[in-house]
Amino acid sequence: MRGWKFGDNIDTDAIIPGRFLTIYDEKELAKHAFEGTRDDFSKLAQDGDVIVAGRNFGCGSSREHAPLALKGAGIRVILAQSFARIFFRNAINVGLLPLVCPDTDTMKDGSSIIVKEREGKVIVEGKEYPIEPVPEFMYNIVEAAGLVGYARQLKEAPVCTKSQR
Amino acid sequence: MGATITEKIFSGKCQRDIRAGSVVMAPVDGAMIHDITGPLAIQKFYEMGGVHVFDPKLIIMLFDHQIPADSIEAAKNHVYMRKFAAEQDIHNYDICEGVCHQIVMEKGHAAPGEIIVGADSHTCMYGAAGAFATGIGSTDMGFVLKFGALYFRVPESIRAEVNGTFQHRVGAKDLILSIAADLGADGATYKAIEFCGKTIRLLGMPGRMTCCNMAIEMGAKTGIIAPDKVTWDYMAKRRAGIRPFALASDPDAEYAERRSYDVSRLEPQVATPHNVDQGVPVGKVAGTHIDQVFIGSCTNGRFEDFAEAAEVLGSKEFSDKVRVIIIPSSRNEYLKTLRAGLIEKFVTAGALVEAPSCGPCMGGAFGLLAPGEVSLSTSNRNFKGRQGSTEAFVYLCSPATAAASAITGEITDPREV
Numbered sequence: 033m034r035g036w037k038f039g040d041n042i043d044t045d046a047i048i049p050g051r052f053l054t055i056y057d058e059k060e061l062a063k064h065a066f067e068g069t070r071d072d073f074s075k076l077a078q079d080g081d082v083i084v085a086g087r088n089f090g091c092g093s094s095r096e097h098a099p100l101a102l103k104g105a106g107i108r109v110i111l112a113q114s115f116a117r118i119f120f121r122n123a124i125n126v127g128l129l130p131l132v133c134p135d136t137d138t139m140k141d142g143s144s145i146i147v148k149e150r151e152g153k154v155i156v157e158g159k160e161y162p163i164e165p166v167p168e169f170m171y172n173i174v175e176a177a178g179l180v181g182y183a184r185q186l187k188e189a190p191v192c193t194k195s196q197r
Numbered sequence: 198m199g200a201t202i203t204e205k206i207f208s209g210k211c212q213r214d215i216r217a218g219s220v221v222m223a224p225v226d227g228a229m230i231h232d233i234t235g236p237l238a239i240q241k242f243y244e245m246g247g248v249h250v251f252d253p254k255l256i257i258m259l260f261d262h263q264i265p266a267d268s269i270e271a272a273k274n275h276v277y278m279r280k281f282a283a284e285q286d287i288h289n290y291d292i293c294e295g296v297c298h299q300i301v302m303e304k305g306h307a308a309p310g311e312i313i314v315g316a317d318s319h320t321c322m323y324g325a326a327g328a329f330a331t332g333i334g335s336t337d338m339g340f341v342l343k344f345g346a347l348y349f350r351v352p353e354s355i356r357a358e359v360n361g362t363f364q365h366r367v368g369a370k371d372l373i374l375s376i377a378a379d380l381g382a383d384g385a386t387y388k389a390i391e392f393c394g395k396t397i398r399l400l401g402m403p404g405r406m407t408c409c410n411m412a413i414e415m416g417a418k419t420g421i422i423a424p425d426k427v428t429w430d431y432m433a434k435r436r437a438g439i440r441p442f443a444l445a446s447d448p449d450a451e452y453a454e455r456r457s458y459d460v461s462r463l464e465p466q467v468a469t470p471h472n473v474d475q476g477v478p479v480g481k482v483a484g485t486h487i488d489q490v491f492i493g494s495c496t497n498g499r500f501e502d503f504a505e506a507a508e509v510l511g512s513k514e515f516s517d518k519v520r521v522i523i524i525p526s527s528r529n530e531y532l533k534t535l536r537a538g539l540i541e542k543f544v545t546a547g548a549l550v551e552a553p554s555c556g557p558c559m560g561g562a563f564g565l566l567a568p569g570e571v572s573l574s575t576s577n578r579n580f581k582g583r584q585g586s587t588e589a590f591v592y593l594c595s596p597a598t599a600a601a602s603a604i605t606g607e608i609t610d611p612r613e614v
Binding site: 041046049051053054067068069077087088092093095096097114116117118121125126157178179180183186189190192193 | 208210211215222223224244263316339340343416418565580586588
């Protein structure tokens with residue numbers, strides 16, 4: 033799958049600009065992903081493509097439109113050296129897999145990438161790079177297609193005040 | 198080993214000793230949704246099988262990003278949310294009150310020791326009230342609407358101790374821009390920034406809100422200030438019967454990092470395009486041509502901010518080469534500014550005064566920039582495309598620097614006008 037290379041501090045305004053926030057459909061949002069900053073993305077991104085970024089991917093606004101736009105464009109995995117907190121949670125909640133990979137600087141735009149998250153690695157142009165382990169609960173949420181599936185199974189939340197020690 | 202204020206808040210909620218790094222499902226004391234992230238949160242609430250919200254009294258709704266409705270799509274979102282509020286008996290401030298974070302604070306929806314979530318990244322502002330407050334996405338908010346609780350990873354804290362006396366026309370916004378430049382855009386990722394020290398104690402609530410508001414710009418989960426007399430006096434006017442209690446970090450609490458800042462030589466700061474951590478002393482960018490000045494937003498849209506701008510303006514006029522847009526952050530702040538005669542002063546000087554809303558900071562409603570245009574703004578983000586074209590440039594500054602620059606038509610040191 034093709035890797036789409038981005039730099040550090042890619043903010044959610046770049047991923048989906050403010051003027052498109054009345055849209056909630058992921059396919060519609062995808063048409064405007066990176067509009068004005070990387071116009072070829074929405075035209076050329078294909079199912080299974082991978083975002084490759086530097087530090088602090090997804091900083092800024094809490095808009096869930098950002099991971100939805102990427103998901104709508106066919107992205108399943110984002111590789112970055114680090115993620116902004118709210119984006120990281122939102123990505124998992126909508127069923128995207130944000131993976132921490134320290135070596136993204138060496139990866140080029142357009143590289144062929146195979147993600148083997150269960151094996152803790154990615155293969156870029158035939159070369160293997162380690163990724164940080166993914167907690168099991170994260171898989172559970174991603175595989176339930178997000179937090180919604182998980183929440184549907186709950187009658188009430190297992191709140192800390194009720195589950196003593 | 199002692200505990201930080203953040204650890205104490207979570208320990209209090211969970212009735213056991215909770216330390217940074219723990220993941221807990223904690224009950225929340227309040228939740229806020231607005232017109233951008235709210236519709237999706239409501240949709241997720243229903244998808245999760247939600248029927249009735251956990252407690253309508255702990256949820257507030259309002260519209261501030263696209264108001265009055267700037268498109269048919271925005272109007273439809275408003276209708277959808279109004280219907281939900283009516284069905285669920287949730288208080289809806291609708292379009293009339295102002296920007297969400299200002300409303301949560303001034304209506305007393307956040308108080309010391311509480312855990313508050315908002316479907317907006319600048320929710321961290323309520324740390325000024327001594328609450329643990331953090332921004333979440335719409336799906337997390339759907340979960341909160343249904344269950345009244347959420348998973349939290351209890352954050353480590355960065356202790357930012359601030360001492361010294363500000364120079365004339367230098368203040369809280371300059372301080373937080375300088376801290377952002379020091380820590381960097383991801384310098385506090387997943388952490389709480391605890392502001393303390395003599396300078397913070399001497400700041401009023403507006404300046405404290407400005408600091409906590411921008412904690413997210415360093416990646417922080419929240420900004421927080423231990424409650425003191427200033428906080429409790431503010432709360433007393435907003436929560437009948439609230440009684441002060443002790444809530445502060447222990448002297449031997451464990452911090453991820455300790456930073457100290459001396460503001461006595463701090464100069465007015467300007468964050469240059471396109472990141473908030475690109476702050477420099479105003480002198481480095483003085484003379485930069487500007488097309489638009491925006492004084493407003495949840496960061497700097499309060500009466501005190503307008504008083505600061507008006508003091509710099511004096512009896513001068515704004516440059517006719519610059520569009521000056523002034524937007525109070527709430528109806529209450531608007532009225533205070535109006536009654537003090539400042540609205541008349543700004544309009545006379547050539548400004549455009551708009552009703553309370555997020556305004557150009559949202560970058561989708563109005564006040565947008567064309568390619569090549571330059572904005573100087575008291576808001577919180579200068580990302581590429583934040584206020585319109587991705588080929589425009591946004592600089593961030595204090596109300597004093599914004600006013601001084603609006604007079605001259607170029608970025609100007611407020612100490613020199």
